[in-house]
Amino acid sequence: MSWEPDTGAPDRQGAPIDTDPMNAGSVDSGSVDSGSVDGARRAERRRADAHDASRLVSFGLRPRLVPARDPDYRDLARRYLREAEFAALTQAIAAGLGLVVLDVSERAGLVPAGAEDSVFAVRIGDYARRAGGEHRAADRLLHALAQLAVAALAYPRPADLADASYVGRVSVHGVDAFVRETCRLLAERTAADDQNVDPPVDAPRLEAAWRLYARRASTGSTRDARRLAGSTTGIIARAMNFLVESGCLVQVGDEAGGTFRTTPRYQVQVRELAADAAFEELLTLGVITVTDGAGSVRVLVDEPALLEMTSAGEAADV
Amino acid sequence: MIEPASTTGPDRLPPAIGLVGDVGMIRRLKALALTQPLHDLDVRKAHLDGADFAVYAMAELGLHAIDQVTVAMDFDRGADHDQVRRRLVPLAAAQAPGRPAAEHERVASWVLHNLINVGNVNRGFEAGYGTVHADGRYERRRFDFKLLVEFADPHGEIYLRATDEAVTVLVGALDTDITSAQVAAEVALDTLIRRGRLADARSAAEAARYRTVQYAEQLRRHLDATRRNVLAVDWLHAMPALVDEALQHVEQRYRYENAILTHIRRYRDSADDADHKRQAADLVAIVGDCIRRHTQLQARLLEAGAVFRAEQDRQQFAVASARGGIDLHSQLLLPTLALPAGDAQRPAMAFFPGAVGVRTPRAPRVLDLVDLLLRPVVERDTLGAEVVEAELVALAEPARFDDETWARALGLLELDPAAPRRLSALLADARRGDDRDVADLVALLALHAVNPRVDASRQAGETTLTVAVDDGTPLHDPEFGGADLLVGRAQIVTAPSAAESSDPAGITSVLTEVRAASGAAVPAGRRSR
Numbered sequence: 037m038s039w040e041p042d043t044g045a046p047d048r049q050g051a052p053i054d055t056d057p058m059n060a061g062s063v064d065s066g067s068v069d070s071g072s073v074d075g076a077r078r079a080e081r082r083r084a085d086a087h088d089a090s091r092l093v094s095f096g097l098r099p100r101l102v103p104a105r106d107p108d109y110r111d112l113a114r115r116y117l118r119e120a121e122f123a124a125l126t127q128a129i130a131a132g133l134g135l136v137v138l139d140v141s142e143r144a145g146l147v148p149a150g151a152e153d154s155v156f157a158v159r160i161g162d163y164a165r166r167a168g169g170e171h172r173a174a175d176r177l178l179h180a181l182a183q184l185a186v187a188a189l190a191y192p193r194p195a196d197l198a199d200a201s202y203v204g205r206v207s208v209h210g211v212d213a214f215v216r217e218t219c220r221l222l223a224e225r226t227a228a229d230d231q232n233v234d235p236p237v238d239a240p241r242l243e244a245a246w247r248l249y250a251r252r253a254s255t256g257s258t259r260d261a262r263r264l265a266g267s268t269t270g271i272i273a274r275a276m277n278f279l280v281e282s283g284c285l286v287q288v289g290d291e292a293g294g295t296f297r298t299t300p301r302y303q304v305q306v307r308e309l310a311a312d313a314a315f316e317e318l319l320t321l322g323v324i325t326v327t328d329g330a331g332s333v334r335v336l337v338d339e340p341a342l343l344e345m346t347s348a349g350e351a352a353d354v
Numbered sequence: 355m356i357e358p359a360s361t362t363g364p365d366r367l368p369p370a371i372g373l374v375g376d377v378g379m380i381r382r383l384k385a386l387a388l389t390q391p392l393h394d395l396d397v398r399k400a401h402l403d404g405a406d407f408a409v410y411a412m413a414e415l416g417l418h419a420i421d422q423v424t425v426a427m428d429f430d431r432g433a434d435h436d437q438v439r440r441r442l443v444p445l446a447a448a449q450a451p452g453r454p455a456a457e458h459e460r461v462a463s464w465v466l467h468n469l470i471n472v473g474n475v476n477r478g479f480e481a482g483y484g485t486v487h488a489d490g491r492y493e494r495r496r497f498d499f500k501l502l503v504e505f506a507d508p509h510g511e512i513y514l515r516a517t518d519e520a521v522t523v524l525v526g527a528l529d530t531d532i533t534s535a536q537v538a539a540e541v542a543l544d545t546l547i548r549r550g551r552l553a554d555a556r557s558a559a560e561a562a563r564y565r566t567v568q569y570a571e572q573l574r575r576h577l578d579a580t581r582r583n584v585l586a587v588d589w590l591h592a593m594p595a596l597v598d599e600a601l602q603h604v605e606q607r608y609r610y611e612n613a614i615l616t617h618i619r620r621y622r623d624s625a626d627d628a629d630h631k632r633q634a635a636d637l638v639a640i641v642g643d644c645i646r647r648h649t650q651l652q653a654r655l656l657e658a659g660a661v662f663r664a665e666q667d668r669q670q671f672a673v674a675s676a677r678g679g680i681d682l683h684s685q686l687l688l689p690t691l692a693l694p695a696g697d698a699q700r701p702a703m704a705f706f707p708g709a710v711g712v713r714t715p716r717a718p719r720v721l722d723l724v725d726l727l728l729r730p731v732v733e734r735d736t737l738g739a740e741v742v743e744a745e746l747v748a749l750a751e752p753a754r755f756d757d758e759t760w761a762r763a764l765g766l767l768e769l770d771p772a773a774p775r776r777l778s779a780l781l782a783d784a785r786r787g788d789d790r791d792v793a794d795l796v797a798l799l800a801l802h803a804v805n806p807r808v809d810a811s812r813q814a815g816e817t818t819l820t821v822a823v824d825d826g827t828p829l830h831d832p833e834f835g836g837a838d839l840l841v842g843r844a845q846i847v848t849a850p851s852a853a854e855s856s857d858p859a860g861i862t863s864v865l866t867e868v869r870a871a872s873g874a875a876v877p878a879g880r881r882s883r
Contacts (some may be wrong), residue, residue: 056647097714135712148712154589156712160703163710177695180702183709188682197680209506215691217582218683222692235496245698246691251498253477255506256470257435266475269506282711292508301711310708314690317701323689 089126092258093133096146097156099283099301103145116140138308144300145198163278174248178268181249181328182275184314187306190285190298197307200300205265206291208273212254213270219250244251269293375717380485384497387481388519391501392416395468402464405457409450417444417463423502424516431507432515437465469502470514477504518571521564560640566647568608569600573654577661582668597658604652611645645878753794762787763795767820767841774842778829797834800841811846818843 062325092112095101103110116123117140126146130137133152138147164179189211190204191197218301235243249268256264263270276296279285284302289295318324395412422441426433442462447455471477478500486494501520504512576593579586587593615638622634680686690701755763766783769775777800784793803822813817822839829838 094464097712099711149708150712154712155715157707158710158713160706163706173693173699177699177702180699180706181687181690182707184682184702187705187709188687191682194681197682205517209508212584215687217579218688219585220579220693222688242694242696244691245693245695245702249691251357251476251478253475253504255512256472256477256504257512267477278710280421282713284638284709284711293506293510302709305711306682306709307680308708310705311682311686313708314686314701314705315680318686318689320698321693321697323693 040221055165077257085122085125086129086161088115089122090129092116092126092140092146093130093135093148096130096137096140096148099281100315101145101283102299102301103142109145110142113140113142113145117142139304141200141300141304144304147301147304147308149305158282164257175266175271176247178249178252179275181215181245182211182268182272183279184185185211186275186279186285187302187310191303191306197303197311200303202303204303205288205295206276206297206298207291207295208269208276210292211272211276212293215249216254219246222246223250374636380483383483384481384499387479387483387497388499388501389467390481391479392470393764395465398468404460405453407461409453410446410461411449412461412465415442415445415449415461416469418442419466419469420501420516420520423514424567425520426563427515427571432505432513434511435466436511438514439463440725442466468500471500518568521568563640563644563647565617566644566651569603569646570651571595572655573600573651573658577654577658580662580665584662589662589702593658593871597655601652601655604648604655608645608652611641611648615641615645755791759789759791759795762789763799766792766796767799769820769841769843771818771843774840776827777837777839777841779833780841781831781834793833800839803841804839808846816846818845820844 082235088339090116091108095103095106095109095112101109103113116126123140126140127137130148131151133156134151135148135156136151138149140146148156160180164176188208191202196202196204222244226244235247251265253267255269256267258264261329262275265271265274273294276285278292279302280287280296283297284305285296286299287294288297357562378719392413395416399407399410399412419438419442423433426437439459439462442465443455443458446458446461449582450458471479476498479497481497481499482707482809483497484494486492499516501517502514503517504514506512565865572637573596576587576596580593582590618634618637622631622638625631625634641732686701686705690698693701722755763784766780777797780796780800784796799820801818804824806819806821808819821844822841824837827838827840829836
């Protein structure tokens, strides 16, 4: 690929390549006589800029790379933040590739998002492909819900999403307990509304999503002592491992079914894109939840004396 | 669903009555459905391959399995699979004594797996039933339930707990109030014992124990929820009421059970029939277990208030943040979960691509693609790759002295038995060659010869061995210090049997055995001592 990282400076001679969409053909068309040397130098600098900008995009496409680990990346991220022109050039290159630059920071680096129909975007169909048969729709929904739940527990308070220095800590069992507790609350709520009749047989799509989750086994023994893939902990573990591959989580331990911490990239993605997209869908469906901004989940600092083995990954509770 | 009677006019009366009846009907239908998996066991055993399983009463085994899990359940844990299976195997064996043990094992596993319903993705059961609406419309509904549920403890070990439904099936008291049923069981138990009907008393005592388990389970769930969020549980009215009720209950039952225990003991001691005696003894054990469980429940009940206060302190004084932003839990997760599955797809799937970020697509070259397509399917071996048998070679330390050195050193020590030599002379001979190691080896061998292993040499069939004796002459040598040993060869002769018997293993026997062949070396050594 043309934006593969290349340590050498652009030194290709010959006809100037018109890669720069920002000021193409606007600078040096009339000044050939007066300063052809000057014009050539400017064209070369423009090519170098384009090279650097695409290099920054290419760094951003390597999800597990952070500026702290690569001095070149760090310099380019700093340059992006410093020079508006360079930033615009980077964004234009990204846009041409079908990417949107969500954010650039020294902590997270360049965080791109795939525009619609972009080759870089991940589709849930690719992700939950293995599910099949009668449970296909249910499995897809559970996989998608698992992703939502991981984010909700990783950033339990609204402020956590806004605080760039916040690092969330989540575990597989913690997320499962978190969702099940939410399901329990919903079950209680419907019981209070006297709607606790069982779902109709022939309309699976009308069954509330929480029932689907609550009904699914949370864990199960398998013949080869692996995690049961169809159980909710299996689904959550898959979601988390996928997020690890995408540079969104980093595994920190094996306790509570696997414990992970969040990366700045994940925070940006959830804050800038995912949460809004889901919220918009909810709005279209007519579901509007008004909060006071204080957050419905309280995050508690576990006193060491009360700390249990299981609560390590469950700092946040419903 | 139940409409107030005042609003019902004369023409609407029948449907209202129908609805009231409907609630009871639903309960009965559900109760009926709960027994279905147990009946299914017996129906499906005919389809099992391998042998004729008709001899096994599967439903009975199923009930035993639920029994085992329920009894093993305490506040924090349940039974593990193996434990339940181990208990089931003897029962299966009792049903079909002629069958092989492997088959009993298989039956036990099959029953347990079917009660968990391993084949179902939810690991649960479902049953259908219909309800009639007020407007006469008939609607089919689905009732989901589980009998045995698998949980993972903090270490990832999987254990089983019986659900409330399963316990209900066992006790047979379908949809009844726990408290009243418990008191009824109490009274029944007491009367039964007085009348001497111990078999019935036993079942009543067991029923009472299951209810105790249910009580504990209820409390456990509430305390768990409290630990997560104090506000999730009504600590103002509901929880104090429950705790009070349960405490009262424990107190009452404790009194009852002690009374019953006294009764049974008296019965046991006075009974003449051996069978009755044994039954009474069983009953004592069961009631004893009940008392133990009650004590445990009581301890938890007394702690409940403290848990609440501690959690309140911990949770209420947590710093609340005032900054705004989207609240993922209350604004996204909760509403999405509350939506019907069809609608919930949309927000959940809209969230996904944004959250996971981008993936660089991997485009294989056409050449690779052909390879990829033509590659045969990798057959996965259940056992994994073969473990390579490592070729282990014993780590031998290289000899300090090489063969040539040994040959020369031993050559020097091949002395004429009649002419022992001084060590200094031997060293001088050894140093004559260019190999410096020879001198070292000669010195070591001479040192070794001070206390030679006579027995080993004799067993090896040797007739002579090298001996060295210190006669007090100091050694003058640039490399070695000590005594200038007198080195010679001594002949081994078999000791006289008298000497052997009087001193079987002492050093004197060595000295007597080694008679000086040279006539000079050993006497000289002896003199010096």
